[in-house]
Amino acid sequence: MKQEYVSRQEKILVKNELGKDLYLISGKWGRIGDKLSLYSIDGDLLVEVKQIVLSLFPKFDIYTQGKKIGSITKHRGLKDVYFKVTPLNWIVTGDFYNHNYTVNCKGKLIMEMTKAYTSFGDYYALHIPESQHAPLCLCIALIVDNLTLTRLPQTEKKRVNRAIQLI
Template sequence: MIHLYMKQDYVSIKNRIIVTDGTGKDVYLIVGKWGRIGDGLSLYAMDGNLLVEVKQTILSVFPKFDLFVAGNKVATITKYQGINGPYFKVSHLKWVIKGDFDNNHYWIKRGQETIMEMEKAYLPYGDFYSLAINQQKNVPVCSCIAVIVDHLTLTRMPVKTKRLKEQSIQFI
């Protein structure tokens, strides 16, 4: 398993995102934006090589993103609404993304094989997203998917504030 970390603050502001390994060494840089058709993200190795590009192709409640490696389209990520909440499909790779998106814990699977698991990690120097990826070849694509899924399932309201709002709604 390859273990990587992304600082939550960087992911939430859609600025540059630095992906680090378990020793704290910077391994990837993700830059870009979304919100319009054609917008997207780019993942670079720290030596400056472009590894993955992501382009938004449909702007809606259920958007689509195309993933490109070395200029070749390798997959399309699509969000769906299921009975138990949202889920995502990564076509061409035959991956499905499910989990507890409210608590930032989800996994990518192909059949019974777990490709990646992501969860929020509370560390002394900040809140991070912890990624556990099964194979090195999946690391760049999974890193981009983690940013997209986080953005599309965004619940940035702190738990205490969320509970207060739910309680106030019940009293009205």
């Protein structure tokens, strides 16, 4: 998923490590009521994320099959920020500015995201042990990335060039 498409909020194709198209993401965020939609490559709507609070600590509601399954919220801890996905009890922590973080549930790894550098460009490498979590994890990665990038100085934003790749 190329950063230039994310920042322009264009349609994004998500590929696996072999280059096979897996998902299509469309939508926009930044205003209350905006939504992000993730589709299977066959065109089935898998996840929708709608922004319902616009502030320093925004909130997004998560829907699958038209039914609300939870919310993603940003929080401030003693040292750093973190994100909660409720009621799934998922906690997103790590070094968000360097794109190295994890999603855990009661000590169990849900997703690990790291930045990978290749001759074709910079990518996000997502390790998701249970494939059924992939659609929701992709949405979390987009939201966290967007909220992190909106807090970077303009000179840093221009230098960021990345994509998402599932492992």
